Amino acid sequence: MNQITNFWNYFKQNNFVFLLLNEISNDELKIHFDKLIAILHHYNKDLDLIIKNKNKGAELIITANGNPYLFKEVELLVYYAPVVQRWKITAFLQPETNLSKYQQGTDKPIENYGISLKISEMYFEALKIENKPLELGIKVYIKNHIVYKDSPRLRETVYSHLEHLLGEKSFANDISLIDIAQIPCDYNKLKLMELYNLGAYIKNKINFQQNICFWPKVNRI
Structure with a gap:
């Protein structure tokens, strides 16, 4: 549970970096992104994340990379996700709706x-x-x-x-x-x-x- 808390605490404290991708230098962005990935991998080394920036906010997707044996790990992590302004936090890649x-x-x-x-x-x-x-x-x-x-x-x-x-x-x-x-x-x-x-x-x-x-x-x- 501490690993889940650590992940979300870091994301909450630094979410603005990922929200403003175009306004942050690549070097600074890489530092924060690598840190976020490292904390995620302390929870489970096989999980991954995707960040999608949108007009009025952004989306953080936690993915198991298609491994059904890790689905419960993803669901547990997202279950404890905090509410972060302008962010949507999603478990798994979702189906494409715009064909x-x-x-x-x-x-x-x-x-x-x-x-x-x-x-x-x-x-x-x-x-x-x-x-x-x-x-x-x-x-x-x-x-x-x-x-x-x-x-x-x-x-x-x-x-x-x-x-x-x-x-x-x-x-x-x-x-x-x-x-x-x-x-x-x-x-x-x-x-x-x-x-x-x-x-x-x-x-x-x-x-x-x-x-x-x-x-x-x-x-x-």
């Missing part, structure tokens, strides 16, 4: 160790998992798979896209298998789905399964 940038192709690529991918240029198809009919597998199709396929960071980069798109909990809990492949030349004939529609696909699948489970039995005479 228009993907639909219009105006989204920015996420770059990771030389790998550059855009969600608007990615597709998926559902996969059946043998002996696990209720679980979902997907094959994600990307550009330049031939170039990136030998990179040990490719899967990490694709996972990062999926986490930001679906939210951390859905990414960890709703997908059991992920394959990665090159977008085929005849992808229109294969009727692949745009990756940005994956969240809606998962929601519909879950609703369908729930309806099946509660479907009333009919006695046949």
Whole structure:
């Protein structure tokens, strides 16, 4: 409990530094950010944080980096979060709700160790998992798979896209298998789905399964 208190005390005392990112020197910002991360890692070395600055405030996101075994650690830390003016404190990466940038192709690529991918240029198809009919597998199709396929960071980069798109909990809990492949030349004939529609696909699948489970039995005479 002391580690949780230490983390939030430091954040409260120095929150203005992270709130005014554009007005603080990079050297000073790095000192405070590294200190905040270090205190977080005293609580749990595998947790991470993301700071998003907005027009009228900022958001601090505590993330388990998609590890479901750490979800309770995140929830406990955020449960004891103080109220800090102009700050929103959130547990986990949340699902993307504004899909228009993907639909219009105006989204920015996420770059990771030389790998550059855009969600608007990615597709998926559902996969059946043998002996696990209720679980979902997907094959994600990307550009330049031939170039990136030998990179040990490719899967990490694709996972990062999926986490930001679906939210951390859905990414960890709703997908059991992920394959990665090159977008085929005849992808229109294969009727692949745009990756940005994956969240809606998962929601519909879950609703369908729930309806099946509660479907009333009919006695046949």
